[in-house]
Every structure is written in C-alpha cells, then in structure tokens.
Amino acid sequence: MRVLLVEDDASLQRFVAMALEDEDVRLQGCTSVDEALLALATQAFDLVITDLMLPGRHGNELLVTLRDRPNLRGQAQLVVFSAGLNVQVRQQLETLGVTRFLSKPCSLADLQACAREAGALRQQAAPADQAASATVTPSVHRAAIDEFFGGNAALYQAFLARCRTQFPQDITLGREAATQGLYQPLRHLAHSLKSVLLTLGHPAAAALARELEETAQRATDDPGAHREAVQAGWTRLEAELQRLL
Structure with a gap:
C-alpha cells in the first residue's frame, strides 16, 4: 500500500516510518504542499496523511486542491495529522474529504489502525477499479x-x-x-x-x-x-x- 506523509517535522516522519515498518506499506515523506502535489501528480497513493501547519502553504490548500481535482487524489483516503482540532475545524475538514483524524502525539496503534483501514478499503475497491480499467479504450491518444x-x-x-x-x-x-x-x-x-x-x-x-x-x-x-x-x-x-x- 502506498502512503504519502506530508509532515515537516523530521522526528515525526521517523516515528511514522517506524510505526508502519511492519505493515505492508511503501511510505513516501514530503515536507510541503508543493512537494505533496508533485508526488501526487506523478504517482498514485492509497493513503495521504497530512499535517496542517506546514512551511509555505497551509495543509488546507492541499485538501482543497484534492477536492477540486479528484483525478489528482485518485482513490486515496485523506487523514489529518494535527493537534488541537475543535469540532468546527473537524467538520470543515470533513467537507474536504478527510475521513480520519490523528492527534499529536499519536500512538503506534492509531497509526497502524489507520493504515490497515485504508488497506482494507483499497482491497474492496480493487475489483471495481479492474473492471473500470478493462473498459478504457486503447485508442486514446x-x-x-x-x-x-x-x-x-x-x-x-x-x-x-x-x-x-x-x-x-x-x-x-x-x-x-x-x-x-x-x-x-x-x-x-x-x-x-x-x-x-x-x-x-x-x-x-x-x-x-x-x-x-x-x-x-x-x-x-x-x-x-x-x-x-x-x-x-x-x-x-x-x-x-x-x-x-
């Protein structure tokens, strides 16, 4: 399973990598919204975990872009990794497609459960994706x-x-x-x-x-x-x- 982590704190990147090292995961880390959009433009991910307070552009801008450009998001589940989210902020993020919230500090169990949940959804979607791909005409371009x-x-x-x-x-x-x-x-x-x-x-x-x-x-x-x-x-x-x- 392909996971994109958008987090500028190197220690937190290492923690997530350690938490998921025993999972069937290929983790890619980046530190900004622009890096994340570049990664998403060149490959598909099953799970995107993003911080909100990032250097340069705010994490909300990443989520808004993925909402407005569903082809860039693909089938990725969206998770926000942040501290101190109130009810109103959570509701706003849910309208942008966020399905899960991980608090800072986050436990290994929560990270692993998040990855496994995304993996299960990926497996459920696989037959539909294969059927859809079979209908794509090879004459495009x-x-x-x-x-x-x-x-x-x-x-x-x-x-x-x-x-x-x-x-x-x-x-x-x-x-x-x-x-x-x-x-x-x-x-x-x-x-x-x-x-x-x-x-x-x-x-x-x-x-x-x-x-x-x-x-x-x-x-x-x-x-x-x-x-x-x-x-x-x-x-x-x-x-x-x-x-x-």
Whole structure:
C-alpha cells in the first residue's frame, strides 16, 4: 500500500516510518504542499496523511486542491495529522474529504489502525477499479503513440509521467513570467510546451502554447500593448496544464 506523509517535522516522519515498518506499506515523506502535489501528480497513493501547519502553504490548500481535482487524489483516503482540532475545524475538514483524524502525539496503534483501514478499503475497491480499467479504450491518444512513440504505449506513459513531474515547475515559472512581464523566458517556455503537448497528443493545447509564444514575442518588442494578451494567453495555457496533471 502506498502512503504519502506530508509532515515537516523530521522526528515525526521517523516515528511514522517506524510505526508502519511492519505493515505492508511503501511510505513516501514530503515536507510541503508543493512537494505533496508533485508526488501526487506523478504517482498514485492509497493513503495521504497530512499535517496542517506546514512551511509555505497551509495543509488546507492541499485538501482543497484534492477536492477540486479528484483525478489528482485518485482513490486515496485523506487523514489529518494535527493537534488541537475543535469540532468546527473537524467538520470543515470533513467537507474536504478527510475521513480520519490523528492527534499529536499519536500512538503506534492509531497509526497502524489507520493504515490497515485504508488497506482494507483499497482491497474492496480493487475489483471495481479492474473492471473500470478493462473498459478504457486503447485508442486514446493512439495517433500520438503511433506517430511519436513507434506504437509503444508504455513509452508514451513513461514520457507522460515525466511531463507530469515537470508541469508544476513550468506552471510556477509561467505564472511568475506572465505576472512580472518577463516575456522572453515566457516565450521560451511556451515554445517548449508547444512541442511537448503536441507529442502527448493534445493539439488544441499545443495551439494555445504556440499562440502564447507569438504573443510573448510581440510583447518583447512592445510590452505595453500586449501585457493583457500575454496574461490571458498564459491563463488559458495553465488551465490546460493543470488538466493534464
């Protein structure tokens, strides 16, 4: 079972690792919301245990993102690892999909019970997942697989996984460039994304990247006249990247 622990306290990370070492668990630790979203974008987890007080972005932002993007969450059970949660806060977190709360300090028994409960739910969901996967048509993005990957679907999936690792960094770079008027770096980014998106079999998204590349070039020559067009173009392209994560 795959478990993601979002906790910036190294001693607590070690405690959780020790508590689960005898369980059938593969534990991955990260220390921030951004690290957690990157991990979730590149692999599936059965259980996500997150602290709320994290460096940078609050744990609530992670939970809100997973609520709004169920494809990123997948089948993961959500657990909050925190101290001093009152009834009102618990109710708010439950609306974000949290199904269990672990207090700080937490006992080994509670951690192990949490993992076993998630494991049991995973086993129950497995037959339904297998049935659903059997109905997925292999022709999705088949043209791109045939044209750019020699018909090798596994190679396509490996490339897609690497792209999903890179996209969050591209999004951060693009936001900063569009906001700060850094049009030359934005043009280079759009040029790169144009090729990547076309290779992945998303010609409409690639067309948005090409349009942004051209708009950013015009803005380099005349920034004042094209600032709003650049920001609008980046917003559309970012929405496509977010959808592909």
